[in-house]
Amino acid sequence: MSDVTSSAFQARGAARPRRDIGIRKRYAAERRFRAYGVTAILVGVFFLAVLLWTVISNGYTAFQQTVITLPITFAESVIDPKNERAQNPAKLMAANYPLLVRDALIKELGIDPNDRTKVKLATDMVSASSRTQLRDIVVANPSVIGTTMSVALLAEGNIDSANKGQIDLTADEANRKVKNQQLAWMDQLRQKGDLTKEFNTGLFTYGASSRPEAAGIGVAALGSFYMMLIVLVLALPIGVAASIYLEEFAPKNKFTDLIEVNINNLAAVPSIVYGLLGLAIFINFAGLPRSASLVGGLVLTLMTLPTIIIATRAALKAVPPSIRSAALGLGASKMQTIFHHVLPLAMPGILTGTIIGLAHALGETAPLLLIGMVAFVVDYPGSPLEPSTALPVQIYMWANEAERAFVERTSGAIMVLLAFLIVMNLGAILLRRRFERRW
Amino acid sequence: MNMMTEAAVEKALDQKMTAAPYKMIGKDVSVYYGEKRALFDVNLNIRENTVTALIGPSGCGKSTFLRTLNRMNDTIDHCRVTGKITLDTDDIYDPQIDVVELRARVGMVFQKPNPFPKTIWENVAYGPKIHGLARSKADLDVIVEQSLQKAGLFNEVKDRLHEAGTGLSGGQQQRLCIARAIAVSPEVILMDEPCSALDPIATAKVEELIHELRANFTIVIVTHSMQQAARVSQRTAMFHLGHLVEENDTDKMFTNPDDQRTQDYIMGRFG
Ligand SMILES: Nc1ncnc2c1ncn2[C@@H]1O[C@H](COP(=O)(O)OP(=O)(O)O)[C@@H](O)[C@H]1O
Ligand SMILES: [Mg+2]
Numbered sequence: 001m002s003d004v005t006s007s008a009f010q011a012r013g014a015a016r017p018r019r020d021i022g023i024r025k026r027y028a029a030e031r032r033f034r035a036y037g038v039t040a041i042l043v044g045v046f047f048l049a050v051l052l053w054t055v056i057s058n059g060y061t062a063f064q065q066t067v068i069t070l071p072i073t074f075a076e077s078v079i080d081p082k083n084e085r086a087q088n089p090a091k092l093m094a095a096n097y098p099l100l101v102r103d104a105l106i107k108e109l110g111i112d113p114n115d116r117t118k119v120k121l122a123t124d125m126v127s128a129s130s131r132t133q134l135r136d137i138v139v140a141n142p143s144v145i146g147t148t149m150s151v152a153l154l155a156e157g158n159i160d161s162a163n164k165g166q167i168d169l170t171a172d173e174a175n176r177k178v179k180n181q182q183l184a185w186m187d188q189l190r191q192k193g194d195l196t197k198e199f200n201t202g203l204f205t206y207g208a209s210s211r212p213e214a215a216g217i218g219v220a221a222l223g224s225f226y227m228m229l230i231v232l233v234l235a236l237p238i239g240v241a242a243s244i245y246l247e248e249f250a251p252k253n254k255f256t257d258l259i260e261v262n263i264n265n266l267a268a269v270p271s272i273v274y275g276l277l278g279l280a281i282f283i284n285f286a287g288l289p290r291s292a293s294l295v296g297g298l299v300l301t302l303m304t305l306p307t308i309i310i311a312t313r314a315a316l317k318a319v320p321p322s323i324r325s326a327a328l329g330l331g332a333s334k335m336q337t338i339f340h341h342v343l344p345l346a347m348p349g350i351l352t353g354t355i356i357g358l359a360h361a362l363g364e365t366a367p368l369l370l371i372g373m374v375a376f377v378v379d380y381p382g383s384p385l386e387p388s389t390a391l392p393v394q395i396y397m398w399a400n401e402a403e404r405a406f407v408e409r410t411s412g413a414i415m416v417l418l419a420f421l422i423v424m425n426l427g428a429i430l431l432r433r434r435f436e437r438r439w
Numbered sequence: 440m441n442m443m444t445e446a447a448v449e450k451a452l453d454q455k456m457t458a459a460p461y462k463m464i465g466k467d468v469s470v471y472y473g474e475k476r477a478l479f480d481v482n483l484n485i486r487e488n489t490v491t492a493l494i495g496p497s498g499c500g501k502s503t504f505l506r507t508l509n510r511m512n513d514t515i516d517h518c519r520v521t522g523k524i525t526l527d528t529d530d531i532y533d534p535q536i537d538v539v540e541l542r543a544r545v546g547m548v549f550q551k552p553n554p555f556p557k558t559i560w561e562n563v564a565y566g567p568k569i570h571g572l573a574r575s576k577a578d579l580d581v582i583v584e585q586s587l588q589k590a591g592l593f594n595e596v597k598d599r600l601h602e603a604g605t606g607l608s609g610g611q612q613q614r615l616c617i618a619r620a621i622a623v624s625p626e627v628i629l630m631d632e633p634c635s636a637l638d639p640i641a642t643a644k645v646e647e648l649i650h651e652l653r654a655n656f657t658i659v660i661v662t663h664s665m666q667q668a669a670r671v672s673q674r675t676a677m678f679h680l681g682h683l684v685e686e687n688d689t690d691k692m693f694t695n696p697d698d699q700r701t702q703d704y705i706m707g708r709f710g
Contacts, residue, residue: 252516320553322549322551322553323553323555323556324514325511325514325547325549325553326549326553326554326555326616326619327555327565328511328514328542329509329511329542329546329547329549329620330542330543330546330565330566330569330619330620330623331538331539331540331541331542331543331566331569331570331623332539332565332569333539336569340565340569341555345556
């Protein structure tokens with residue numbers, strides 16, 4: 001029976017002429033659209049690859065630093081010739097430590113002490129930061145005076161670059177930062193195992209320095225950390241409270257419309273304007289110190305607030321009204337409905353918004369320049385009130401330096417910043433997965 | 440012969456029901472959404488331990504009236520209610536009355552099942568918890584079990600009380616919502632098209648449940664299905680364009696209505 005019907009249908013279908021309903025055109029349109037999409041993605045991926053390639057190929061060497069290990073004799077005749085250190089400990093601070101390095105080099109490389117040019121060339125190979133390094137050793141433990149001990153000293157920036165093969169040796173010696181004699185000594189030291197490449201912990205711990213080998217992002221990272229903490233502690237509660245009020249309690253009228261428009265506008269205000277605002281309010285009016293990460297944190301809080309408010313309001317709006325009705329219908333108060341049901345469901349969106357806002361703030365440079373965070377800060381800030389810099393500002397400052405060793409450090413610092421951003425964004429995704437519930 | 444008597448007994452029982460005292464009295468109830476008027480001076484009384492069905496073409500104000508009974512309209516912007524509604528002797532729009540307390544007395548079940556994205560246990564326990572109806576977790580356990588029993592769901596879910604309520608089938612979810620409403624021991628339960636999202640078998644189960652709940656609760660149900668109104672209710676109210684057209688015993692309504700419009704609607708001539 002059914003066979004008969006279906007064959008009858010077939011017969012009728014075959015008899016009817018086929019209509020052109022533009023199927024080929026529709027498929028062609030779809031194929032075209034897919035091609036556009038794939039092209040767009042390929043362009044994006046290409047530029048991302050170029051960016052990563054330039055940064056990484058320039059910067060991976062920054063994570064290594066050439067170190068020259070020398071047997072240093074802490075001669076009393078140099079450090080404390082009149083034996084006054086018991087009465088006057090400041091003597092140890094001001095002693096002529098570079099002389100110790102010079103003597104060690106003369107001995108190690110077998111140079112004639114009277115050949116001033118050669119001695120100068122040799123001492124130039126070791127970073128001037130060795131002065132503070134040796135001083136710190138002696139001040140920490142004065143009993144080393146009179147003994148000999150092997151100390152790993154940082155190689156000077158150009159020597160470091162040469163050791164990493166980054167200096168063009170075919171150029172004329174006169175135009176070269178590293179002389180042939182120095183290259184020969186480097187070979188000599190390398191053969192003895194005294195010239196080595198070590199993992200560059202200094203990049204993460206040192207503060208600002210005009211010598212690349214002694215410059216690091218330590219101070220900047222701590223400054224950025226303080227600022228992120230301030231932004232998180234201020235912007236998250238303020239932003240969430242403001243959003244909940246606006247979304248759930250505020251009457252819908254012209255005034256709240258105006259506030260809404262303003263928040264959306266604030267999110268689009270160029271960040272440098274926030275810097276000017278911070279300068280006017282926090283520094284000139286409130287009298288907070290310049291260059292302090294507290295001010296930076298406050299400025300970034302202002303800048304991040306609109307982002308967090310917009311994300312939070314969107315997350316609150318996305319909670320299905322049926323959940324609110326369910327709670328209200330059971331006799332839950334508005335507060336209970338929001339805190340027991342709406343907020344938990346909105347949490348993934350709020351957290352994602354917050355982390356994206358924080359990541360944005362972490363990479364922000366312009367407003368910090370205006371409040372004086374572009375500063376040469378050598379010492380760790382003990383509190384957010386002390387002068388400090390921030391990671392992106394440090395990158396900006398290093399990018400203005402010409403030396404090869406600073407070029408690689410710039411890229412190295414960019415890699416560190418990118419790593420932080422990736423970790424934060426991964427965190428956002430993980431939190432999202434973890435909190436996300438279906439309803 | 441025997442059948443006849445049984446039918447007669449049932450009829451007598453229903454008649455007794457329809458003579459039950461009023462639980463809620465609505466007098467001259469009008470509702471405005473901004474400028475737009477959705478209800479026009481509705482006078483409708485709800486009898487105790489009776490299922491009252493609200494019928495009428497869509498957009499006629501059934502849900503709007505239902506929501507006035509537990510002030511869910513308060514949650515809608517620009518919505519204004521005039522007239523007077525009492526629950527027992529309390530004027531529910533009196534400023535002295537607390538909506539939280541009112542909604543604990545007049546529960547609601549919605550069109551689309553809307554369990555919280557939490558466990559079955561938490562869904563049912565939530566109401567008693569916020570109203571402080573249980574002193575301990577053991578008390579709550581008892582309430583949860585009893586409510587699920589009453590909603591005819593306990594046997595189906597007793598092994599997975601701590602799994603997500605959203606993982607149940609649509610019909611089970613709706614019965615979970617009913618259990619959740621029962622758990623706060625309301626006096627009146629409002630249901631807004633509770634079966635419109637369910638398949639016929641789940642619908643039959645919910646209808647059976649409504650039948651049983653009548654013994655302990657006063658029920659007002661909005662439905663777009665004439666058959667459902669006829670099956671579950673003892674009293675029926677017919678709305679049209681915001682007016683209450685007729686309110687009568689369900690039997691009479693479906694056999695010999697007083698109003699021509701009711702007749703037309705039931706015959707399927709509009710709506
Ligand atoms: N939240 C609301 N805002 C504005 N108008 C509404 C709202 N809810 C319902 N209405 C209007 O009120 C009238 C009655 O609606 P409703 O009570 O939902 O009808 P029913 O439940 O009988 O289908 C309709 O005209 C509808 O457009
Ligand atoms: Mg409705």
